[in-house]
Amino acid sequence: MKIICIGRNYIDHAKELNNPVPKEPLIFLKPDSAQLLPGKPFFYPNFSKDIHYEGELVLKVGRNGRHIEPKFAHKYYDEVTVGIDFTARDLQKKFKEKGWPWELAKGFDGSAAIGRFIKLPKEEPIVYSLRKNGEQVQLGNTKDMIFHFDQIIAYVSQFFTLKMGDVIFTGTPAGVGPIVIGDKLEGYIGEEHVLSVKIL
DSSP states (O other), X not given: OOEEEEESOBHHHHHHTTOOOOSSOEEEEEOGGGEEOTTOOBOOOTTOSOEEEOEEEEEEEOSOBSSOOGGGGGGGEEEEEXXXXXXXXXXXXXXXXXXXXXXXXHSSTTOEEEOOOEEOOSSSXXXXXXXXXXXXXXXXXXXXXXXXXXXXXXXXXXXXXXXXTOEEEOOOOSOOEEOOTTOEEEEEETTEEEEEEEBO
16 A cells, blocks of 8 residues: 655645745655554654644545546545644754655654545535644645645656555645644544544
């Protein structure tokens, strides 16, 4: 299983981190060991003092494909959930300053929390949210995405063969922030609860 992630896919998030808005999807990968299954806690790692949450819509790939044309891309997914791209912001900052790759800041064990998948809503836009300790901290809407699902599928498949069961984190809206031990994060698609992660 591949965990494919799209960076800077919401203009407001790019601006809050003072990053340029990309002209094509920005792709990075997490190893399969980064997957945090539904209901499992996130254990705060000892190599960072500044872990941030980034709530995202996550697509599950439903069939194998490569070099997929945009007009056929919708046939390759029909399930969605909310996930959290946990990021060691202190490590990421250090690696960026040195011009180094930043997989260690993004791909560590448990850094890809994935909720319970549901059928993709038939009507768009899709609205989703992330709550921390009961308070909404992020609100996302697919109409605000720079690159939508079909564009992402088509673009990624030019480089990587998509396989059934792969997941794609589609980018985070504004509102990312730090976590501490004891926090509880919950993800919703509309009013449907699909994700719960306790920070230990």
